[in-house]
Amino acid sequence: MDTAPRANDISRRSLLWAAAGAPVVAATAGGAGAGSAEAAAAGGRQDPDSPRFAVAVLPDTQYLLDEGGSDPEPVRAALAWLVRSRGEANIAFMTQLGDVTEHGTETEMRLADRVFRTVDGKLPYSVLAGNHDIPSGDDQRGDTPYLRTFGPHRFRRDRTFGGASQDGYHHFHVVKAGGRQWLVLALDWRASDAGIAWAQGVIDTHPALPAILTTHDLVWAGDDGQAHLSANGQRLWDRLIRRNDQIFLALGGHYWPPGRTTMTNDHGNPVHLHITNYQDRYYGGAGMVRLYHFDLVRDVIDVETFSPWLRARVEKDPSLLEAETVALTGDVDRFSVPVDFGARFAGFAPPALPAPRPPRAVMPRGTVAYWRFDRTGLAGAGTDGAPVPPGTVARDLTGNGNDLTSTLLHASGPATLTWSADHHDDAPAHASLRFDGGKQPDRGAVLRTGPGAPLNAMRFESGYTIETFLKLPSPLVGDHAWMGILSWEGRAGDAGKHSGWSDDEPTCSLNLSGERFLQFVVYPVPVDADPTSWSHAVPVGRWMHVAVVNDGRRTTMYVDGSRIARNAAEESTGIATLGKPFALGGTQFAGSYGQGFHGWLGDTRVVARALRPDQFLTAH
Structure with a gap:
């Protein structure tokens, strides 16, 4: 979709203060997914043990993958940049937030298929259906061009792939980063009761993993950048998010402008809910990418938003709009979220502290006291x-x-x-x-x-x-x-x-x-x-x-x-x-x-x- 429900007109101006954040979680893959082709990424290997890593987010690309007339190059350039930069930025995973295409037709899905081959086997990722990618209905809609393009079969080569729902519209990944595992849930834009039950089952199967939930329709924002649950977001909050302390970060697209909010779950802990969507910006969002830089040493998530495609262009002879759009630095586009990762995850994954050591083990030669x-x-x-x-x-x-x-x-x-x-x-x-x-x-x-x-x-x-x-x-x-x-x-x-x-x-x-x-x-x-x-x-x-x-x-x-x-x-x-x-x-x-x-x-x-x-x- 393209616009957010609001009482007032929405501008690009927003005010968003970082509150607290939580790390992403990994889980032990419960399904298929052996393959390690992505380890040979052209941009170098991701270091799964480094305390600093990134999760990339690719929001709605529908205006650039439209058979009625558009340009897929910004999306291809964004994906190619992620592959090239995987080692340098230590990118552990990329998640797409739905509305890959404008109409969800066979033609558009064939185009999307060719574009996303840029990352296939080189960077583990997830894609989920937005309302523009499927005809209608919830996850029980049956076969669609989207499902034939981005169904579970596409991700089985990724070692992160953990499994999918029976209908094929939901899947999850277990990502190794920061010396631990993180769980990433990719949910259809309309999860049925069966879909929510499937997601709960995945969480129950991985009870010690912090989780990032991604879906298309979650929150919308006013012109102050403060995000609010949509009707679908409220349902997910009530039925899934608030009950499960593991979910510390939830990401959605669908609406603009971007925004975020922090809510308190049933366990008394913060959950960060963000909307990321730039299709209303110049050139259909110009293949905008958002990077969530997790720093487990500094206990913070640093967020930045930019267009790799425009970055390459502004090095030459940029137009005014290109120069203005290449990197977004507003309060909802570039910000830091401080979070005490150990404390936030202690309720379901208490840290395994070293056992006490006997005195004789810590008295080297020359110890006088x-x-x-x-x-x-x-x-x-x-x-x-x-x-x-x-x-x-x-x-x-x-x-x-x-x-x-x-x-x-x-x-x-x-x-x-x-x-x-x-x-x-x-x-x-x-x-x-x-x-x-x-x-x-x-x-x-x-x-x-x-x-x-x-x-x-x-x-x-x-x-x-x-x-x-x-x-x-x-x-x-x-x-x-x-x-x-x-x-x-x-x-x-x-x-x-x-x-x-x-x-x-x-x-x-x-x-x-x-x-x-x-x-x-x-x-x-x-x-x-x-x-x-x-x-x-x-x-x-x-x-x-x-x-x-x-x-x-x-x-x-x-x-x-x-x-x-x-x-x-x-x-x-x-x-x-x-x-x-x-x-x-x-x-x-x-x-x-x-x-x-x-x-x-x-x-x-x-x-x-x-x-x-x-x-x-x-x-x-």
Whole structure:
């Protein structure tokens, strides 16, 4: 169809804000589909394990595949570009949204057949029937030129093909991308009760796969870009989408202008519903393509819309309309959808986290101290939120005698230090300590080595690696600037060091600035200097791993295994310790503690040599 139901005239102007998104899902193919011809795509191979991949969308092409007079070249050019760019853009799949042709005749379907041969065997894809592709009725209409052209037989060569409904008008694909499988449902523009039951059966057969639902008639948009369910979309929402938490993204064409909305399903999770259709634009949409770029690292889907056919033309001598239409950058054409993929899929596909690792597995040669806060290392651990009483001992699991003992600072109450089941996914121990330090008045808690602990006086002149896991609360409320994470006690001035910011700061500490920069400052053994490393602004609400590595000459800080930029350029040999305790959860100034750390701390390890990133506590 060509126009959207609306109270007001619809313009191209739209306003659409990204809300939250969800990843696409793969499933294990339940039907035919062996073939791997598409792996030989001319543009290179798709990397199924990369956390960044794209799903391509080809909306209504009916005005370009019209036997009454049109031009199929923009569509052919779009498909050829997808094949050529498959490796570079890591395109995992292409889905078409119906209304392939204008009248659905034998002649038009023969033309569509020739055009879509461009991708056959080179890029897995789906096609579904729009109202212009079939005479009338729902999926029980029987044989049609469309079905003979784009029925299940066409897709059996694609390794993604999972099966089709008995009538042939619905099919599904299982797509491997981002290191997991995704389910793509391609539904006829009018699904009968039997068609909906078939789709539900596919979902039930693949209960752990996130799903993208595609159909022709789903939502329509007003001139503000806000999409609304159509009558058919409402039926699909009520009968299928809202009930199945796996469906996180639903795409349709049929109407213009483009738009989107986010609705909440019966499980309390967001479902993103988008309309993509540009047939009203110059040259029948000019073979417009939309790419959904999934980024599982950044937890976002970045969307862009452009015409590959016009891109080639504007490189030469473009007309005004060609130059205006080549790429669309309105709020409903180019946008980002932030989504916490792990949280969104946790209800049906909880992540398989690594099992806890025993202490002996994470104590390489040279380990001088290792503390963890599960039952292995902390007396009384086990009840989430339970206070950790003063005097509780976290054992040094190396056996070297560097046990930590908990102390509440100032007049801090029992809730200032609690045990937590929260932990970094890659931490050896599945537990942590929750510190509730703060200012005005100062409060906090620290865990300190005893007066005779060997770690107190070690100088590490041959190098060292200090590691910890930490998480800052979200939101980070209040003033927590310059809170300490770990340190050795004692004044730098007492160690004969006077070149730093103050003689009253300790000889070695890891702290957090008011801008949320990690600061590692150390006074080396042989010289009066304070080489300092600074990270970027670290995130809140997310676990991170921090490692400080010294090779005997220079110090390098790593955050989540990545080397930071602002590492101290000065030579740095050893740590000018004073025989005073090592502390976790705070940093002294002038020999006393002010505020304590605010957040979570996990496994912490000190090794008397430089480790490589693949030897950090995060390594498996």
